[in-house]
Amino acid sequence: xxxxxxxxxxxxxxxxxxxxxxxxxxxxxxxxxxxxxxxxxxxxxxxxxxxxxxxxxxxxxxxxxxxxxxxxxxxxxxxxxxxxxxxxxxxxxxxxxxxxxxxxxxxxxxxxxxxxxxxxxxxxxxxxxxxxxxxxxxxxxxxxxxxxxxxxxxxxxxxxxxxxxxxxxxxxxxxxxxxxxxxxxxxxxxxxxxxxxxxxxxxxxxxxxxxxxxxxxxxxxxxxxxxxxxxxxxxxxxxxxxxxxxxxxxxxxxxxxxxxxxxxxxxxxxxxx
Amino acid sequence: xxxxxxxxxxxxxxxxxxxxxxxxxxxxxxxxxxxxxxxxxxxxxxxxxxxxxxxxxxxxxxxxxxxxxxxxxxxxxxxxxxxxxxxxxxxxxxxxxxxxxxxxxxxxxxxxxxxxxxxxxxxxxxxxxxxxxxxxxxxxxxxxxxxxxxxxxxxxxxxxxxxxxxxxxxxxxxxxxxxxxxxxxxxxxxxxxxxxxxxxxxxxxxxxxxxxxxxxxxxxxxxxxxxxxxxxxxxxxxxxxxxxxxxxxxxxxxxxxxxxxxxxxxxxxxxxxxxxxxxxxxxxxxxxxxxxxxxxxxxxxxxxxxxxxxxxxxxxxxxxxxxxxxxxxxxxxxxxxxx
Numbered sequence: 001x002x003x004x005x006x007x008x009x010x011x012x013x014x015x016x017x018x019x020x021x022x023x024x025x026x027x028x029x030x031x032x033x034x035x036x037x038x039x040x041x042x043x044x045x046x047x048x049x050x051x052x053x054x055x056x057x058x059x060x061x062x063x064x065x066x067x068x069x070x071x072x073x074x075x076x077x078x079x080x081x082x083x084x085x086x087x088x089x090x091x092x093x094x095x096x097x098x099x100x101x102x103x104x105x106x107x108x109x110x111x112x113x114x115x116x117x118x119x120x121x122x123x124x125x126x127x128x129x130x131x132x133x134x135x136x137x138x139x140x141x142x143x144x145x146x147x148x149x150x151x152x153x154x155x156x157x158x159x160x161x162x163x164x165x166x167x168x169x170x171x172x173x174x175x176x177x178x179x180x181x182x183x184x185x186x187x188x189x190x191x192x193x194x195x196x197x198x199x200x201x202x203x204x205x206x207x208x209x210x211x212x213x214x215x216x217x218x219x220x221x222x223x224x225x226x227x228x229x230x231x232x233x234x235x236x237x238x239x240x241x242x243x244x245x246x247x248x249x250x251x252x253x254x255x256x257x258x259x260x261x262x263x264x265x266x267x268x269x270x271x272x273x
Numbered sequence: 274x275x276x277x278x279x280x281x282x283x284x285x286x287x288x289x290x291x292x293x294x295x296x297x298x299x300x301x302x303x304x305x306x307x308x309x310x311x312x313x314x315x316x317x318x319x320x321x322x323x324x325x326x327x328x329x330x331x332x333x334x335x336x337x338x339x340x341x342x343x344x345x346x347x348x349x350x351x352x353x354x355x356x357x358x359x360x361x362x363x364x365x366x367x368x369x370x371x372x373x374x375x376x377x378x379x380x381x382x383x384x385x386x387x388x389x390x391x392x393x394x395x396x397x398x399x400x401x402x403x404x405x406x407x408x409x410x411x412x413x414x415x416x417x418x419x420x421x422x423x424x425x426x427x428x429x430x431x432x433x434x435x436x437x438x439x440x441x442x443x444x445x446x447x448x449x450x451x452x453x454x455x456x457x458x459x460x461x462x463x464x465x466x467x468x469x470x471x472x473x474x475x476x477x478x479x480x481x482x483x484x485x486x487x488x489x490x491x492x493x494x495x496x497x498x499x500x501x502x503x504x505x506x507x508x509x510x511x512x513x514x515x516x517x518x519x520x521x522x523x524x525x526x527x528x529x530x531x532x533x534x535x536x537x538x539x540x541x542x543x544x545x546x547x548x549x550x551x552x553x554x555x556x557x558x559x560x561x562x563x564x565x566x567x568x569x570x571x572x573x574x575x576x577x578x579x580x581x582x583x584x585x586x587x588x589x590x591x592x593x594x595x596x597x598x599x600x601x602x603x604x605x606x607x608x609x610x611x612x
Contacts, residue, residue, distance in 0.1 A: 108287050108288070108291060109291065111288060111291070112287075112288055112291030112292055112294075112295060113295070114540075114543070115288060115292065115543065115585055115588045115589050115592065116292065116295065116296075116543065116581065116584065116585040116588070117543040117544070117546045117547035117584045117585070117588060118543060118544070118547055119544075119547030119548065119550055119551075120546070120547050120550070120565060120580065120581050120584045121299075121581070123550065123565060123566070123569050123577075124299055124569070124577050124578075124581050125299055126569065127568075127569040127572055127574075127577055128299060128300070200428075200429070204431055207431055207433075208431065208432075208433055208551055211433050211551070212550070212551065212554065212566065213570075214569065227433070227434060227437070230437065231437055231555075234437060234440070234441050234445065235441075235445055238441070241434070241437050241438065241441070242438075244434075245431060245434035245435075245437070245438070248429075248431045248434065249426070249429050249430050249431065249434070250429075252428070252429035252430075252431075253425060253426065253428075253429035256425060256428055256429055257425065
């Protein structure tokens with residue numbers, strides 16, 4: 001078993017992500033106010049005892065909105081990367097297992113997708129659909145499966161002719177059995193690592209889109225659209241910009257530390273020591 | 274080399290076909306056709322503008338005809354005229370019968386975005402190279418640890434948030450730097466030197482922001498590349514034949530560690546172009562990113578499709594240049610020894 005204590009950064013990352021997960025789960029219990037409750041008597045209050053992170057331009061409590069915003073971030077990250085990973089595993093497995101023309105076709109598709117600037121692609125799709133949290137998750141998922149595909153294909157190529165796979169095949173295992181019980185479980189670690197790193201970039205993309213007003217729509221709170229308000233009031237209300245930005249930074253940092261640490265733990269050769 | 278170039282060029286054909294298919298697919302993504310979906314969330318869309326869309330993309334014709342017409346548009350780079358901006362041509366200038374020239378929207382915006390991206394690439398090279406080399410040479414010492422921390426934060430920091438904070442600090446609190454646009458008031462009346470200074474001042478923040486987000490990755494890349502190379506046999510050979518450490522590191526190690534960087538720069542082009550949307554819309558810079566963002570908000574479909582295609586073509590050209598440069602720099606690639 002791996003001695004996890006040798007990877008302090010991974011532990012820090014894990015603790016960060018676990019705490020955010022916990023906060024998101026218990027948000028309704030600890031949020032002091034309704035995140036969407038407008039209060040005209042409390043507009044743009046700086047952080048104080050009753051409003052721990054101040055209030056926004058409509059008098060809504062920023063701390064409560066931040067808590068509910070964390071749910072959006074987590075959900076977008078998990079669902080988008082879930083979609084990307086499933087597509088990536090299927091296409092990568094087909095390409096790496098069957099080779100031949102289907103492999104060429106899939107890999108060319110990957111090249112094409114990589115040559116269109118992703119953010120343009122996402123924005124263009126959103127222009128043709130309506131911006132909503134579901135569309136955002138699907139679009140981010142559909143535009144970020146290329147890395148996983150390449151990864152799974154490479155793993156399959158290197159495992160395909162190992163003895164244990166050949167032995168299973170000689171014993172009469174069908175393709176599906178080879179793929180799902182022999183090849184895939186042995187490729188799981190790099191897939192998990194790349195998914196965790198993928199969540200980090202999905203969180204960044206979602207917050208960017210929401211910041212531009214093309215992501216999660218008001219009144220639903222997301223860290224990105226709290227920052228949009230922050231931009232509006234940047235001259236008088238620093239708290240509106242500071243807290244959501246820090247939250248995004250810490251979350252993304254957490255995923256990156258965890259993903260990087262896991263990679264080092266399972267693949268000591270890539271470790272820098 | 275010639276054979277390699279030819280192969281590399283031919284390889285762009287399937288890529289182009291793929292790009293045309295994907296952009297065509299996006300146009301037809303909306304339920305029904307884009308004319309009805311536009312109407313569904315834009316009640317003001319008149320019957321006339323719907324007819325215009327229908328005519329532009331030939332939506333009443335069979336799919337295969339629509340596709341071939343779209344390919345023809347792509348091949349001639351004719352993306353029609355904008356819906357939102359008084360019928361301006363999307364890509365390149367046109368001349369009307371009186372000889373008045375109307376500049377194309379992309380034609381005006383593209384040089385600005387290219388300038389910002391080239392400047393931020395230069396910034397990345399100037400800062401990331403030394404950081405990566407120092408980090409590798411002082412492996413696991415304080416310098417390396419602080420640079421690694423910087424890299425992790427650089428990966429995690431949302432560019433638009435950093436932009437907001439810097440804008441507040443340098444533009445609002447201290448008024449050191451202008452925070453929007455490319456030119457101050459009275460720019461036309463300045464001498465060319467002052468004009469250049471003025472534009473550079475306006476570019477400083479956007480270029481730093483778009484450079485900073487790329488910095489982290491490149492310096493990590495240089496570090497790991499250096500570490501790999503430093504353990505190679507030819508470095509041991511160079512040391513054992515008595516070369517001094519400077520020659521070993523800068524003459525032998527760095528040159529080889531930098532080779533893959535060419536590819537990385539090629540690969541970072543779509544990210545830089547895409548990232549310009551946020552930076553340019555925050556700083557109100559009239560480049561491709563801002564143009565695209567405005568087009569998305571107004572659902573100006575001809576502009577959206579034009580920029581999407583031009584962005585993809587630029588990425589392809591960037592990758593082509595990177596590959597050719599790599600083949601030029603590394604004889605193993607052009608002779609097909611390694612891929």
